[in-house]
Amino acid sequence: MSNIIDDLKMQYKLGGMAQRLILWNVACFLISLVFFYQFSIGVFDFPNWVALSSEPSVFITKPWTLLTYAFFHDGFGHIFFNMIVLNFSSALFLTFFSEKQLLGLYVLSSIFAGIAFVSGYYFLNFSASIVGASAAIMAILVATTTYQPLMNIRLLIIGNVKLWHITLVILVIDLMQIRVENTGGHIAHLAGAFFGFVFIKLLENGTDLSKIVSIVIQSVVNLFAKSSSTPFKKVHKNYKKPVEKPVSKIITKDKSQQQIDEILDKISQSGYDCLTKEEKEFLFKAGK
Structure with missing residues (x-):
């Protein structure tokens, strides 16, 4: 069990x-399986401080649900399909854009789609709650398609297709089902798709919306860093500037660094799974 946890930690650090x-x-x-799943009736019962409610009285008092809903799922099939599409669309997105832009798009599109869901249900006079990362995933997929629609994608059985073909099929399915079932979910999906399109168009014109998320995260990090630092007194003292010694231009690595480099080279060539148990443990200890 400890080896599995160590592997997950390493995958999290290196991934x-x-x-x-x-x-x-x-x-x-x-977490939701432990706390929110009703085993007696076989359904998830998400509280209104996790799921996004369309009720204005609930939504206004719990604005963080505009983001939390995008990390929970209503069943194994729901999360399994979403994570496959997230992995697929993120890999394509990162071909052209940075990881900070990926995180920024995920967060901002979730918020935008959540607002669209609440607004849509308010005007339709419906009441419901939603969970799921589908809206953010649609934003990532549509953003990549908007930037590179003619990218070739090879699918099993079908063969080579254009990226815009895949995206169009998914959007049409959402449009066809919007009045049939899960209306709120499909509203959020389409809103996420629209945000992904706008995100790329603004980016092409020099406006990177993801910087908003990066600034907020950095501000929070700096806030905690300042609170954890201890105050110190500034001491002035006279000193003589040390004489600089000539430094050799030949750089040598110690044995530990050399071993780390060899392991990283091995990972880049054959993947993380090819490492031995000793190499994984050494790399994990070195990363602490």
């Missing part, structure tokens, strides 16, 4: 933002 988003979603799903 990119796409892998972290998937792990966050899976972790939230496991």
Whole structure:
């Protein structure tokens, strides 16, 4: 069990933002199985401080649900399909854009789609709650399609298709089902798709909306860093500037660094799973 946990920690450290988003979603799903799943009737019962409610009185008092709903899922099939599409669309997105932009798009599109869901149900006079990362995933997929619609994608059985073909089929399915079932979910999906399109168009004109998320995260990090730092007194003292010694231009690595480099080279060539148990443990200890 400890080896599995160590492997997950290492995968989290070495993996990119796409892998972290998937792990966050899976972790939230496991938490929901423990606390929100009603085994007696076989359904999830999400509280209104996790799921996004269309009721204005609930939504206004719990605005964080505009983001939390995008990390929980209503069943194994729901999260399984979403994580497959998230992995697929994120891999394509990261071909052209950065990991900070991926996180920014995921967060902002979730908020935008959540507002669209609440607004739509308010005017339709409906009441419901939603969970799921589908809106954010649609934003990532449509954003990539908007930027590179003619990218070739090879599918099993079908063969090579254009990326815009895949995206169009998914959008048409959402439009066809919007009045049949899960109306709120499909409203959020389409809103996420629209946000992904706008995100790329603004980016092409020099406006990167993801910087908003990066600034907020950095502000929070700086806030906690300042609170944890201890105050100190500034001491002035006279000193003589040390004489600089000539430094050799030949750089040598110690044995530990050399071993780390060799392991990282091995990972880049054959993947993380090819490492031995001793190499994994050494890399994990070195990363602490």
